[in-house]
Amino acid sequence: MQKEISHEPDARRYVLRVDGDIASVLDYRVLGDSVAFTRAFTNPPYRGSGLAGELVEFAVDDVEAAGGRHIVPSCWYVGEWFGRHPDRAGLLDPRTV
Numbered sequence: 001m002q003k004e005i006s007h008e009p010d011a012r013r014y015v016l017r018v019d020g021d022i023a024s025v026l027d028y029r030v031l032g033d034s035v036a037f038t039r040a041f042t043n044p045p046y047r048g049s050g051l052a053g054e055l056v057e058f059a060v061d062d063v064e065a066a067g068g069r070h071i072v073p074s075c076w077y078v079g080e081w082f083g084r085h086p087d088r089a090g091l092l093d094p095r096t097v
Contacts, residue, residue, distance in 0.1 A: 003051075005058045014062070016055040024051045026059050026078075034093045035063050036072035056081045064091055072096050 004017045016024040023046040027039040037059065042052045056078055063069055070093035073079040082089060089097070 003054075005055060007059075007062055014055055014059045016051050016058075018046060018051070024055045026052075026055050026075075028059070030069075031072065033068065034070045034072050036074045037078040038074045040075050040077040052077060053081060057085075060088060060091060070094070 002019055003023075004020075005014065006017075007014050012028055012030075014026040014028070015022055022043065024040070024042040026037055026041075029036045029038055037056070040052050040056060060071065060081075063071055071078075071082075071091050072093045073082055073096070082092060
């Protein structure tokens, strides 16, 4: 199984592909000095294998590396991800905490 994660800024999403097929997607919106992760979705055949968590981690790392923006966890899954990774809470938009 070959995994590939990419950022597709024109579509405002991050995508995780498995063997070339889209397995998981994380949509976002830029809100000034923040990025709102609005929807995480994993296609049914790939659910339960941790792919969404890998994708969220990649996206969080990407926002952190770019610098200057906070994250708004508008999607329940992203909120739960931050709950499991309290060490990353400094990236959250303080207006939403």
